[in-house]
Amino acid sequence: MATVTRAETQPSLWADEAEVAEAAKSWKPASQDCREFRHAWERYTASIAQDGSVERTLQCGRNCGTLRSETLHIIGERLVRVGSPRYSYEEGYLIPGLGRIGGEGLEVLRFIAMSREINLPRAKASRSKAAGKRAD
Numbered sequence: 461m462a463t464v465t466r467a468e469t470q471p472s473l474w475a476d477e478a479e480v481a482e483a484a485k486s487w488k489p490a491s492q493d494c495r496e497f498r499h500a501w502e503r504y505t506a507s508i509a510q511d512g513s514v515e516r517t518l519q520c521g522r523n524c525g526t527l528r529s530e531t532l533h534i535i536g537e538r539l540v541r542v543g544s545p546r547y548s549y550e551e552g553y554l555i556p557g558l559g560r561i562g563g564e565g566l567e568v569l570r571f572i573a574m575s576r577e578i579n580l581p582r583a584k585a586s587r588s589k590a591a592g593k594r595a596d
């Protein structure tokens with residue numbers, strides 16, 4: 461498992477519907493769910509570093525394989541996060557070149573994920589592009 465940042469693997473563009481549908485084929489169900497619902501963080505490990513800060517690692521409870529590590533400084537009786545969290549992903553979770561998933565891409569992913577659970581009929585597309593909810 462390698463620690464990478466989104467900036468190393470993904471441009472700041474949005475993935476289109478076809479790109480999301482193709483990417484979803486390679487993701488295990490837990491990874492598809494995390495893409496839609498976000499990760500379900502659970503406490504995993506914590507330790508005091510030599511400089512007195514706390515290093516905490518959280519694991520996603522959906523078994524997508526993602527770990528989130530963060531450095532916390534003890535200030536009085538508070539733990540204050542320092543910097544940005546660092547993420548480690550299972551091989552294949554991040555796809556180089558795939559943009560962020562939002563709007564219609566998320567709707568495609570939701571259809572694919574829910575199709576695992578129930579037999580969704582394929583309805584004729586009735587919503588116009590103008591009614592789309594792309595966040596970009």
Ligand SMILES: [Zn+2]
Nearest residue numbers: 494499520524
């Ligand atoms: Zn996850």
